[in-house]
Amino acid sequence: MSAAPAVEVEGVAKRFRMYRERNQSLKAALMRGGRASFDEYWALKDVSFEIPQGSTFALIGENGSGKSTLLKCIARILEPERGRIRTHGSVAALLELGSGFHPELSGRENVFLNGSILGMTKRELERKFDEIVDFAGIEPFIDQPVKNYSSGMYMRLGFSVAINVDPDILLVDEVLAVGDAAFQEKCMEKFVDFRRAGKTVVIVSHAMGSMRTLCDQAAWLDRGSLLDIGRADAIVDRYVDKGHEKGVAPGTAGGANAEARVGSGEARLTTVEMLDASGTPATSFRTGDPVTVRVGYECTERVEQPAFALAMDTVDGMRFWAHHTRDGGLELPFIEGTGHVDLVIPALALQPYTIDLSARILDHTLTHTYDFRRHCYRFVVETGDHRESGGVVALGGRWTADLPASASETAV
Amino acid sequence: MSVIGDLKDSRGLLVNLTLREVRGKYKRTLLGQGWSLLNPIAVLLIYTLVFGFVLRVPVPIGENSGVQIFALYLACGLIPWTFFSNSVTSGMGALLGNANLLRKVYFWRPTLVVASVFAWDVTFAIELLVLMAALLIVGSMPLPWLPLLLLAVVLLTVFALGIALMLSVANVYFRDTQHFVSIGMQLWFYATPIVYPYSLIQDQADRMAADGNGFPLETIYRLNPMERFVSVFRSMLYDNTWPQWGDVLFCVVVAAASLGIGIWVFTRSQHRLVEEL
Numbered sequence: 001m002s003a004a005p006a007v008e009v010e011g012v013a014k015r016f017r018m019y020r021e022r023n024q025s026l027k028a029a030l031m032r033g034g035r036a037s038f039d040e041y042w043a044l045k046d047v048s049f050e051i052p053q054g055s056t057f058a059l060i061g062e063n064g065s066g067k068s069t070l071l072k073c074i075a076r077i078l079e080p081e082r083g084r085i086r087t088h089g090s091v092a093a094l095l096e097l098g099s100g101f102h103p104e105l106s107g108r109e110n111v112f113l114n115g116s117i118l119g120m121t122k123r124e125l126e127r128k129f130d131e132i133v134d135f136a137g138i139e140p141f142i143d144q145p146v147k148n149y150s151s152g153m154y155m156r157l158g159f160s161v162a163i164n165v166d167p168d169i170l171l172v173d174e175v176l177a178v179g180d181a182a183f184q185e186k187c188m189e190k191f192v193d194f195r196r197a198g199k200t201v202v203i204v205s206h207a208m209g210s211m212r213t214l215c216d217q218a219a220w221l222d223r224g225s226l227l228d229i230g231r232a233d234a235i236v237d238r239y240v241d242k243g244h245e246k247g248v249a250p251g252t253a254g255g256a257n258a259e260a261r262v263g264s265g266e267a268r269l270t271t272v273e274m275l276d277a278s279g280t281p282a283t284s285f286r287t288g289d290p291v292t293v294r295v296g297y298e299c300t301e302r303v304e305q306p307a308f309a310l311a312m313d314t315v316d317g318m319r320f321w322a323h324h325t326r327d328g329g330l331e332l333p334f335i336e337g338t339g340h341v342d343l344v345i346p347a348l349a350l351q352p353y354t355i356d357l358s359a360r361i362l363d364h365t366l367t368h369t370y371d372f373r374r375h376c377y378r379f380v381v382e383t384g385d386h387r388e389s390g391g392v393v394a395l396g397g398r399w400t401a402d403l404p405a406s407a408s409e410t411a412v
Numbered sequence: 413m414s415v416i417g418d419l420k421d422s423r424g425l426l427v428n429l430t431l432r433e434v435r436g437k438y439k440r441t442l443l444g445q446g447w448s449l450l451n452p453i454a455v456l457l458i459y460t461l462v463f464g465f466v467l468r469v470p471v472p473i474g475e476n477s478g479v480q481i482f483a484l485y486l487a488c489g490l491i492p493w494t495f496f497s498n499s500v501t502s503g504m505g506a507l508l509g510n511a512n513l514l515r516k517v518y519f520w521r522p523t524l525v526v527a528s529v530f531a532w533d534v535t536f537a538i539e540l541l542v543l544m545a546a547l548l549i550v551g552s553m554p555l556p557w558l559p560l561l562l563l564a565v566v567l568l569t570v571f572a573l574g575i576a577l578m579l580s581v582a583n584v585y586f587r588d589t590q591h592f593v594s595i596g597m598q599l600w601f602y603a604t605p606i607v608y609p610y611s612l613i614q615d616q617a618d619r620m621a622a623d624g625n626g627f628p629l630e631t632i633y634r635l636n637p638m639e640r641f642v643s644v645f646r647s648m649l650y651d652n653t654w655p656q657w658g659d660v661l662f663c664v665v666v667a668a669a670s671l672g673i674g675i676w677v678f679t680r681s682q683h684r685l686v687e688e689l
Contacts, residue, residue: 076518077515077518077686079683093518096515096516099516104440105432117425117429117517117519119425122424
């Protein structure tokens with residue numbers, strides 16, 4: 001692996017024009033005297049960094065931070081107003097899968113068409129054709145027009161062509177979630193192969209969980225400027241923490257958060273919070289800590305036989321737990337005025353992760369929602385006394401081995 | 413020049429995009445590629461009926477071939493014109509029509525325009541072959557001019573390509589362009605001796621001269637590059653004579669100029685292309 005960077009970004013600035021009039025007509029232009037009136041918007045402001053060869057590099061940031069614009073500049077789709085981008089080696093971009101497909105042409109014809117758009121020669125395509133079709137898993141349909149494909153087949157074929165371009169630098173934008181679990185696994189394997197072959201991958205994604213594990217370096221963009229750059233896990237953690245600060249602080253109940261909130265409103269959730277062993281609200285716990293989730297409510301009228309439900313999602317969006325009062329054996333005849341219900345968790349069986357809690361008040365059939373607050377409380381789990389090696393849950397398993405007598409004797 | 417390098421690199425893509433255009437054009441129609449012949453035949457029939465039968469446009473006699481059939485006279489001008497008009501129109505829309513592609517992948521942008529013009533070349537070639545077969549049947553002998561005919565096709569393609577390149581970017585910035593162009597094309601069609609012979613313009617010029625009107629009608633009329641192209645095609649196909657070398661030279665010059673300006677305009681205005689789509 002050489003020390004030369006794969007991509008050099010030097011003082012790149014990109015301006016977009018936002019036209020005051022959406023009218024792109026000649027008449028309008030003539031009446032304004034040839035110049036359209038527009039507001040300038042700098043999507044990127046003087047961004048400089050290097051992406052080392054052979055790294056898997058993440059670009060992270062909120063929506064509108066300029067990360068996709070930057071990716072498009074690296075892909076040469078957009079031209080920056082200032083600065084320059086140098087790439088060493090061939091570049092292929094996975095920005096939208098199957099974007100060059102012609103719906104009336106067959107899968108076979110589209111493989112050749114799409115492949116050549118991405119820069120493959122006819123000979124390369126002929127050599128890789130079987131591999132491409134095999135990877136997409138659509139052999140029986142390859143001579144059908146692609147408009148008859150399911151959206152999954154369409155995306156899989158698009159991904160399969162793109163990944164087989166075999167560039168030195170691969171740019172990926174939010175396309176990791178393609179197809180079913182089995183196909184996703186194949187894609188991940190392909191990325192790992194890529195890395196092993198010493199190639200560079202640049203990824204833009206919001207799936208922080210997979211970015212943290214997949215990438216080794218990351219750059220954090222905020223409103224067009226580079227905020228931070230470094231090891232992917234450190235940057236992702238800092239980014240998630242920042243989002244936490246801005247997003248949901250403990251005890252912010254009611255309408256303070258614009259996060260998804262639905263329901264008919266006869267009963268409303270007031271505070272949703274997590275209490276530590278001493279009974280004070282906290283947002284950071286250790287594996288194995290006792291925790292009490294307190295759900296406050298407020299009713300405008302008497303609500304018969306309500307049910308309370310809680311759910312937890314990982315920060316990258318996986319629902320791994322849910323529980324409601326009916327399954328928990330708590331029958332509430334009615335609620336009135338204000339009050340709260342508690343869920344007592346004797347030991348938090350979770351591994352270090354950032355987790356979002358959602359709460360809901362339902363009627364006794366569990367089909368009608370009085371109030372639902374999605375991701376209303378975010379908390380972080382840190383390593384406790386008990387430590388397990390990966391994943392979300394800590395099952396508290398204990399290793400044993402059936403050792404030969406001699407071995408166990410020496411062990412004792 | 414980097415343009416030539418880019419063109420070389422995009423060869424494979426160009427072939428594939430052209431094939432996509434050709435295959436996609438008549439997909440899912442019952443007659444398929446048959447339409448590429450039926451369309452011009454229908455137009456030919458209509459014009460023959462209107463101008464040959466109703467308006468009784470005088471039909472010139474082929475100089476060496478001795479042929480005097482209005483439909484064939486018309487076809488010798490109409491087929492090159494239709495190619496030109498179709499390539500300019502579809503080349504002009506090539507960028508807007510592939511906006512999705514342009515936003516997602518980088519490739520040499522003019523390829524799209526070139527491919528849509530080349531796709532019409534396929535139709536053009538088929539039509540010319542059919543036309544030549546018809547001419548052979550009635551006793552015209554255009555075959556000795558085949559190499560020169562090929563050159564004329566290349567020149568007309570280059571001419572159309574240059575204009576299509578200019579208009580394709582113009583159309584992205586001003587969507588009105590396509591509507592102006594469709595009007596302009598109709599005007600241009602009648603300003604070219606396709607449905608009527610050039611001799612009618614000469615007659616008119618003579619009459620104006622006799623009336624003491626000094627307006628240089630013929631000179632202006634002959635500035636129209638398509639007039640030159642049509643007369644080159646016609647002299648070889650219909651008259652079986654060498655085209656006038658002045659006309660050929662004119663065609664070479666306008667083709668080169670058109671392509672040069674086309675590339676210049678395109679490369680100058682493609683920076684913000686994707687954002688404007």
